[in-house]
Amino acid sequence: xxxxxxxxxxxxxxxxxxxxxxxxxxxxxxxxxxxxxxxxxxxxxxxxxxxxxxxxxxxxxxxxxxxxxxxxxxxxxxxxxxxxxxxxxxxxxxxxxxxxxxxxxxxxxxxxxxxxxxxxxxxxxxxxxxxxxxxxxxxxxxxxxxxxxxxxxxxxxxxxxxxxxxxxxxxxxxxxxxxxxxxxxxxxxxxxxxxxxxxxxxxxxxxxxxxxxxxxxxxxxxxxxxxxxxxxxxxxxxxxxxxxxxxxxxxxxxxxxxxxxxxxxxxxxxxxxxxxxxxxxxxxxxxxxxxxxxxxxxxxxxxxxxxxxxxxxxxxxxxxxxxxxxxxxxxxxxxxxxxxxxxxxxxxxxxxxxxxxxxxxxxxxxxxxxxxxxxxxxxxxxxxxxxxxxxxxxxxxxxxxxxxxxxxxxxxxxxxxxxxxxx
Amino acid sequence: xxxxxxxxxxxxxxxxxxxxxxxxxxxxxxxxxxxxxxxxxxxxxxxxxxxxxxxxxxxxxxxxxxxxxxxxxxxxxxxxxxxxxxxxxxxxxxxxxxxxxxxxxxxxxxxxxxxxxxxxxxxxxxxxxxxxxxxxxxxxxxxxxxxxxxxxxxxxxxxxxxxxxxxxxxxxxxxxxxxxxxxxxxxxxxxxxxxx
Numbered sequence: 001x002x003x004x005x006x007x008x009x010x011x012x013x014x015x016x017x018x019x020x021x022x023x024x025x026x027x028x029x030x031x032x033x034x035x036x037x038x039x040x041x042x043x044x045x046x047x048x049x050x051x052x053x054x055x056x057x058x059x060x061x062x063x064x065x066x067x068x069x070x071x072x073x074x075x076x077x078x079x080x081x082x083x084x085x086x087x088x089x090x091x092x093x094x095x096x097x098x099x100x101x102x103x104x105x106x107x108x109x110x111x112x113x114x115x116x117x118x119x120x121x122x123x124x125x126x127x128x129x130x131x132x133x134x135x136x137x138x139x140x141x142x143x144x145x146x147x148x149x150x151x152x153x154x155x156x157x158x159x160x161x162x163x164x165x166x167x168x169x170x171x172x173x174x175x176x177x178x179x180x181x182x183x184x185x186x187x188x189x190x191x192x193x194x195x196x197x198x199x200x201x202x203x204x205x206x207x208x209x210x211x212x213x214x215x216x217x218x219x220x221x222x223x224x225x226x227x228x229x230x231x232x233x234x235x236x237x238x239x240x241x242x243x244x245x246x247x248x249x250x251x252x253x254x255x256x257x258x259x260x261x262x263x264x265x266x267x268x269x270x271x272x273x274x275x276x277x278x279x280x281x282x283x284x285x286x287x288x289x290x291x292x293x294x295x296x297x298x299x300x301x302x303x304x305x306x307x308x309x310x311x312x313x314x315x316x317x318x319x320x321x322x323x324x325x326x327x328x329x330x331x332x333x334x335x336x337x338x339x340x341x342x343x344x345x346x347x348x349x350x351x352x353x354x355x356x357x358x359x360x361x362x363x364x365x366x367x368x369x370x371x372x373x374x375x376x377x378x379x380x381x382x383x384x385x386x387x388x389x390x391x392x393x394x395x396x397x398x399x400x401x402x403x404x405x406x407x408x409x410x411x412x413x414x415x416x417x418x419x420x421x422x423x
Numbered sequence: 424x425x426x427x428x429x430x431x432x433x434x435x436x437x438x439x440x441x442x443x444x445x446x447x448x449x450x451x452x453x454x455x456x457x458x459x460x461x462x463x464x465x466x467x468x469x470x471x472x473x474x475x476x477x478x479x480x481x482x483x484x485x486x487x488x489x490x491x492x493x494x495x496x497x498x499x500x501x502x503x504x505x506x507x508x509x510x511x512x513x514x515x516x517x518x519x520x521x522x523x524x525x526x527x528x529x530x531x532x533x534x535x536x537x538x539x540x541x542x543x544x545x546x547x548x549x550x551x552x553x554x555x556x557x558x559x560x561x562x563x564x565x566x567x568x569x570x571x572x573x574x575x576x577x578x579x580x581x582x583x584x585x586x587x588x589x590x591x592x593x594x595x596x597x598x599x600x601x602x603x604x605x606x607x608x609x610x611x612x613x614x615x616x617x618x619x
Contacts, residue, residue: 067481
């Protein structure tokens with residue numbers, strides 16, 4: 001329905017804008033008074049951290065692009081030029097480079113949070129699927145960004161990853177040629193990767209808005225995994241969670257700054273400081289650390305097409321996770337068996353990460369296969385069956401109840417009996 | 424939102440005695456807000472500066488910002504054009520007649536008064552070094568070669584809008600508002616100058 005918005009803001013300028021475009025009312029509703037479960041722990045910081053990280057990546061990326069040249073003849077040198085000649089170029093690049101690692105650290109914790117507390121379960125399935133889409137977009141963006149410095153790892157990473165598509169019968173070869181824009185990774189490939197690497201963060205921004213919009217329809221999950229039952233279970237987002245997010249943000253920025261200023265090369269591969277050479281594959285070729293588990297799955301399957309399908313499948317399985325997990329209980333706190341097994345799954349991912357970082361010889365081959373099998377076993381067998389067999393612990397009747405009985409300070413006996421009167 | 428009465432009740436529950444003189448002091452609140460605002464402004468500025476400064480000329484650009492020019496091949500009456508900081512620089516070996524024309528002008532005849540001595544180096548009046556960009560709208564005037572159209576004052580002539588410069592590079596006619604600029608330069612030896 002068309003019509004002016006009836007704004008309640010006292011400031012005349014704000015009111016004038018808000019009447020015509022109620023962005024202030026919107027912000028107030030979604031980030032000011034937005035009712036948020038009052039029992040969040042610090043794992044609920046990571047969504048906000050991801051937003052900050054995305055903004056850091058976009059801003060540093062825009063300024064890097066002012067000095068970067070997407071041409072095979074000059075790309076490597078232009079990155080060295082940024083590092084040596086451009087004012088604060090080293091800072092922009094180290095923040096951007098390590099920002100990618102920070103992004104994945106934060107997103108992995110964010111995803112683990114969702115898995116541990118069952119945030120993907122009804123009614124948040126679509127929210128979760130947007131999240132998995134964001135992970136895929138992040139992976140694509142990170143991969144193409146890694147190609148841009150045009151070092152040895154850039155070049156051979158690009159060659160290997162694009163060649164994944166050659167595993168598909170009949171269409172594989174033409175697809176790879178199409179991706180390259182030629183018959184090997186070369187200038188057309190670098191140009192299109194740069195173009196897409198610049199585009200995708202804005203796609204990520206758009207999908208993030210859908211992710212957050214869906215979140216604000218369903219409301220946040222919480223460590224107890226039970227629904228909000230009354231206003232007593234919630235706090236306004238501001239100032240309570242803006243303050244809590246700020247504390248987490250300070251810790252995050254501290255870690256980020258420590259890496260950028262004291263160990264900027266810690267997470268990168270020194271081989272990428274060697275210019276790309278299409279005539280020589282490096283002796284040790286590994287992807288960035290955040291791709292190692294997926295890389296390990298690829299190598300663990302003794303079949304070209306099988307390995308590629310399993311690798312893509314390891315992400316694809318996340319899309320259907322809400323339907324694979326048959327348990328109606330969200331939080332692992334009340335699922336005594338799931339609470340143990342989720343850590344076994346985490347262990348399998350860590351083992352896969354280690355396997356990905358070693359040559360596929362001896363014990364690493366065995367470990368890789370066992371961990372790959374467990375990764376899929378968890379989703380495809382354990383979760384569907386466990387939901388039927390597991391006997392969950394009794395759920396608290398509301399969010400307020402355990403908050404007041406566990407940690408509310410020395411309350412008089414009468415007060416705990418009638419918690420509703422308390423607030 | 425927690426109002427003061429709820430806070431007071433919670434404090435009473437927890438056995439914390441309220442402060443004896445709990446009087447709201449708005450100046451303290453204002454002071455805290457100003458400190459917070461100033462801190463935020465410094466933080467934003469400190470973060471913004473590397474980004475802003477990254478758009479300034481980089482070290483390699485600054486490194487090529489000076490240029491040595493060998494004067495020996497330039498015969499009397501001839502001028503050459505060299506590229507310095509992406510701009511054309513005129514280096515002209517003036518004839519005695521041209522020097523005479525440049526020095527004999529009275530200031531009243533000039534729209535942008537400047538003596539010829541202020542535009543040349545002491546004892547090197549035969550050399551005039553100018554930024555070869557018309558001060559009107561940025562075209563490059565012609566006149567370095569003796570065969571070029573040099574305009575009525577024998578210096579340079581801008582083909583775009585007809586501005587004319589004398590043998591000292593001073594504007595004498597046309598829409599140009601100012602004289603051709605003299606770049607910073609110094610004689611390293613009698614036959615070599617360093618621009619920039």
